[in-house]
Amino acid sequence: MNPCSSILLTDLYQLTMVQAYLEQGMEDEAVFELFVRKLPVHRNFLLAAGLEQVVEFLSGLQVTTKELAWLESTGRFNSTLLRYLEGLRFTGDVHAMPEGTIFFPHEPILRIVAPLPLAQLVETRIMNLLNFQTMIASKAARSILVAGRKPLIDFGLRRAHGAEAGLFAARASYLAGFAGTATVLAGMAYDIPIYGTMAHSFVQAHTDETTAFEHFALAQPENTVLLIDTYDTEAAAHKVVALAPGLKQQGIMVKGVRLDSGDLADHARKVRCILDEGGLPQAQILASGNLDEYQLQRLIAGGAPIDSFAIGTAMTTSADAPSLDCAYKLQEYAGRPCRKRSEGKATWPGRKQVYRQYALDGRCDYDLVTTVQDPGAGDPLLHPVMTHGRRLVPAQTLTELRQRAATQLSLLPDSLRNLEDGHPYDVRISQPLQDLARTVDQCV
Amino acid sequence: MNPCSSILLTDLYQLTMVQAYLEQGMEDEAVFELFVRKLPVHRNFLLAAGLEQVVEFLSGLQVTTKELAWLESTGRFNSTLLRYLEGLRFTGDVHAMPEGTIFFPHEPILRIVAPLPLAQLVETRIMNLLNFQTMIASKAARSILVAGRKPLIDFGLRRAHGAEAGLFAARASYLAGFAGTATVLAGMAYDIPIYGTMAHSFVQAHTDETTAFEHFALAQPENTVLLIDTYDTEAAAHKVVALAPGLKQQGIMVKGVRLDSGDLADHARKVRCILDEGGLPQAQILASGNLDEYQLQRLIAGGAPIDSFAIGTAMTTSADAPSLDCAYKLQEYAGRPCRKRSEGKATWPGRKQVYRQYALDGRCDYDLVTTVQDPGAGDPLLHPVMTHGRRLVPAQTLTELRQRAATQLSLLPDSLRNLEDGHPYDVRISQPLQDLARTVDQCV
Numbered sequence: 001m002n003p004c005s006s007i008l009l010t011d012l013y014q015l016t017m018v019q020a021y022l023e024q025g026m027e028d029e030a031v032f033e034l035f036v037r038k039l040p041v042h043r044n045f046l047l048a049a050g051l052e053q054v055v056e057f058l059s060g061l062q063v064t065t066k067e068l069a070w071l072e073s074t075g076r077f078n079s080t081l082l083r084y085l086e087g088l089r090f091t092g093d094v095h096a097m098p099e100g101t102i103f104f105p106h107e108p109i110l111r112i113v114a115p116l117p118l119a120q121l122v123e124t125r126i127m128n129l130l131n132f133q134t135m136i137a138s139k140a141a142r143s144i145l146v147a148g149r150k151p152l153i154d155f156g157l158r159r160a161h162g163a164e165a166g167l168f169a170a171r172a173s174y175l176a177g178f179a180g181t182a183t184v185l186a187g188m189a190y191d192i193p194i195y196g197t198m199a200h201s202f203v204q205a206h207t208d209e210t211t212a213f214e215h216f217a218l219a220q221p222e223n224t225v226l227l228i229d230t231y232d233t234e235a236a237a238h239k240v241v242a243l244a245p246g247l248k249q250q251g252i253m254v255k256g257v258r259l260d261s262g263d264l265a266d267h268a269r270k271v272r273c274i275l276d277e278g279g280l281p282q283a284q285i286l287a288s289g290n291l292d293e294y295q296l297q298r299l300i301a302g303g304a305p306i307d308s309f310a311i312g313t314a315m316t317t318s319a320d321a322p323s324l325d326c327a328y329k330l331q332e333y334a335g336r337p338c339r340k341r342s343e344g345k346a347t348w349p350g351r352k353q354v355y356r357q358y359a360l361d362g363r364c365d366y367d368l369v370t371t372v373q374d375p376g377a378g379d380p381l382l383h384p385v386m387t388h389g390r391r392l393v394p395a396q397t398l399t400e401l402r403q404r405a406a407t408q409l410s411l412l413p414d415s416l417r418n419l420e421d422g423h424p425y426d427v428r429i430s431q432p433l434q435d436l437a438r439t440v441d442q443c444v
Numbered sequence: 445m446n447p448c449s450s451i452l453l454t455d456l457y458q459l460t461m462v463q464a465y466l467e468q469g470m471e472d473e474a475v476f477e478l479f480v481r482k483l484p485v486h487r488n489f490l491l492a493a494g495l496e497q498v499v500e501f502l503s504g505l506q507v508t509t510k511e512l513a514w515l516e517s518t519g520r521f522n523s524t525l526l527r528y529l530e531g532l533r534f535t536g537d538v539h540a541m542p543e544g545t546i547f548f549p550h551e552p553i554l555r556i557v558a559p560l561p562l563a564q565l566v567e568t569r570i571m572n573l574l575n576f577q578t579m580i581a582s583k584a585a586r587s588i589l590v591a592g593r594k595p596l597i598d599f600g601l602r603r604a605h606g607a608e609a610g611l612f613a614a615r616a617s618y619l620a621g622f623a624g625t626a627t628v629l630a631g632m633a634y635d636i637p638i639y640g641t642m643a644h645s646f647v648q649a650h651t652d653e654t655t656a657f658e659h660f661a662l663a664q665p666e667n668t669v670l671l672i673d674t675y676d677t678e679a680a681a682h683k684v685v686a687l688a689p690g691l692k693q694q695g696i697m698v699k700g701v702r703l704d705s706g707d708l709a710d711h712a713r714k715v716r717c718i719l720d721e722g723g724l725p726q727a728q729i730l731a732s733g734n735l736d737e738y739q740l741q742r743l744i745a746g747g748a749p750i751d752s753f754a755i756g757t758a759m760t761t762s763a764d765a766p767s768l769d770c771a772y773k774l775q776e777y778a779g780r781p782c783r784k785r786s787e788g789k790a791t792w793p794g795r796k797q798v799y800r801q802y803a804l805d806g807r808c809d810y811d812l813v814t815t816v817q818d819p820g821a822g823d824p825l826l827h828p829v830m831t832h833g834r835r836l837v838p839a840q841t842l843t844e845l846r847q848r849a850a851t852q853l854s855l856l857p858d859s860l861r862n863l864e865d866g867h868p869y870d871v872r873i874s875q876p877l878q879d880l881a882r883t884v885d886q887c888v
Binding site for chain 2: 006011013026074124159169200218230329333339344
């Protein structure tokens with residue numbers, strides 16, 4: 001499932017600008033950087049994700065004959081633009097923070113260096129890809145920090161914003177540490193473990209709940225997780241207990257039950273007792289139903305005997321912050337650094353690098369944003385990814401990206417690991433970068 | 445751009461349940477209905493959208509050989525399920541409210557009647573499609589109600605949740621009354637008018653702003669809308685005035701300017717004066733930059749001289765309500781009505797119809813949800829769409845759907861047309877339906 005790579009997946013103004021650039025012969029090298037202006041509310045950090053899809057998009061960038069004919073039919077574009085688009089491929093350089101890297105506002109996470117029209121044209125889709133997965137990974141990471149070792153599963157496809165959002169949310173949440181997803185196609189596309197139980201309709205389609213449980217167990221002997229809240233949760237738990245010996249004779253162990261409504265902590269406690277007293281101490285309890293990291297924290301802090309959680313809508317839509325204030329800005333053209341000074345939206349000019357410094361306890365201490373010429377100190381976070389349109393290193397596996405994300409989360413200062421707003425992380429703008437901004441401002 | 449029609453774009457539990465249904469020979473007729481349980485905060489009504497994509501999804505439903513091989517390779521599914529999926533096509537009946545219909549909680553907007561395994565399998569993608577476009581159309585309609593005749597344009601692709609979300613948001617907002625979108629591919633896919641100006645990078649790539657404006661005007665003589673907030677908004681407006689006579693000699697009229705930052709009302713007033721005094725009374729002012737319906741209302745109520753608005757992130761993500769509490773529930777199986785009674789999630793059983801009653805002034809008065817057998821009174825809102833898997837009527841054009849939406853919005857009672865929470869609309873549950881629910885409960 002490759003992401004859409006059509007050149008037409010862009011804003012109209014990119015095409016009108018490109019036409020003007022071509023007319024004026026403005027095809028010199030441009031440097032654009034993507035960064036986030038400020039953290040959304042309730043976020044102490046962001047977790048970079050989506051770079052792999054950006055590389056796939058850039059590698060596959062093209063316009064089809066049909067699209068070209070349509071562009072021409074609009075009467076909006078001249079032949080210079082149409083000839084330019086025909087056969088256009090991405091030939092630029094890309095530097096980026098690897099997926100699974102923690103980052104903060106004002107830090108570029110991606111740099112594109114390419115002829116101005118080309119670098120301009122790819123803006124919209126690059127933002128679209130990085131904004132979404134980074135937002136989801138950052139949201140999912142909050143649940144991971146709360147859940148500790150309890151497995152979390154993505155149940156969000158039905159309320160994701162379309163198919164691509166559902167697939168990307170499965171990928172980004174797995175990258176952030178989720179155990180897997182319910183989305184079957186994401187399992188196939190990204191090799192993510194898939195999880196699933198049964199729906200209320202399964203119980204309703206049967207004339208009685210016990211028969212429904214039995215039929216499901218026979219069909220899924222290795223994965224008998226029964227949904228018990230269709231009518232009366234505790235009554236259903238007793239039915240599971242009553243059914244278990246018969247199933248055992250057929251070699252089927254009840255693996256667990258799922259709770260999906262009501263007071264989950266209260267039901268979990270009662271159901272745990274019923275299962276334990278009924279000889280099913282091994283049966284696990286999975287909870288779902290409008291969960292988010294806050295409810296997770298409450299349930300876990302309250303000691304609710306829940307073994308794993310399925311999280312859907314809140315994670316897959318990043319419900320409390322459904323966008324990032326990200327920007328893709330021109331920082332240099334034809335060797336001349338530049339920046340935007342619009343009110344509240346000023347940017348730092350030139351090509352930049354971010355260095356991370358660690359405290360004595362090994363945790364992140366502060367970041368330094370500086371010019372690429374400045375030697376800096378600490379771990380540089382931006383690395384080369386593509387050169388002249390070619391990928392430099394093979395794609396990392398999601399397992400590797402998960403490992404990086406886990407390590408990075410473990411290095412966060414404690415104050416940033418809470419769900420509440422922590423003391424903002426220290427992001428320093430270097431003296432050379434401040435000097436450059438001043439110089440640029442004097443030249444306009 | 446057809447929506448993804450893979451059978452694998454579903455939750456794993458749909459496949460495990462289907463396997464159990466097949467094993468038990470439970471392939472009788474099932475009736476599922478999709479409805480919204482309650483309105484999100486800040487919504488007085490919902491506007492149905494996305495049905496066309498549901499019909500396309502159902503018409504194209506399939507599993508590829510590659511997908512089938514992958515399913516088999518997981519070792520999770522038996523040959524009965526795999527054989528069932530191979531060559532599976534949608535053969536069911538669909539009733540639905542046409543797109544552009546206003547609706548309220550508890551009212552089914554879609555009914556699927558099909559053999560149980562098939563009706564179950566399509567749940568996830570149907571919800572995914574209807575949840576998103578309905579949510580976006582409902583959000584966009586709020587801006588339309590505020591904006592009156594001022595054109596609104598969708599600028600949201602960059603922060604939409606993936607490609608499909610960007611395209612569907614362009615479609616749903618156009619359906620709700622937007623004038624068009626910046627998303628080029630949406631223009632091609634849905635024949636929606638496309639709009640675009642220029643970005644800050646265009647100004648920055650030039651060594652001075654006036655040259656940037658001139659180059660853009662030469663490239664877009666018919667559509668010279670200049671972005672004037674890169675450095676100093678009013679100074680840039682004076683530059684536009686100074687440039688205009690020279691452009692006029694070349695036959696180019698300045699069509700307008702765009703404001704994208706700062707106090708938009710204040711800038712608009714100052715810029716309007718500068719343009720008027722500079723002999724450019726025809727030049728329009730377009731405003732953009734993190735707008736939503738509340739800011740639109742403030743700007744319009746305050747008399748800001750802004751002619752049109754571009755709305756991005758807030759609309760395209762439905763930022764204040766990024767999901768609907770929608771459900772797709774089994775209401776009847778093998779001729780037996782059923783319902784779910786889970787705490788806070790109980791549903792009304794059986795096949796239902798919704799009738800709308802109008803007051804003497806022609807406005808919507810109340811809706812009646814009842815059984816399909818009950819003759820009801822008023823306008824029935826659900827109509828047949830597909831029978832035996834075949835579309836009954838050709839797709840309506842977006843122009844027709846826009847017309848319906850506009851008419852329906854005009855028939856809303858005034859209290860529901862405000863951005864503030866109105867007195868809830870009267871949705872009545874008929875006596876026959878209440879009786880049916882009681883009967884169903886006694887049978888479980």
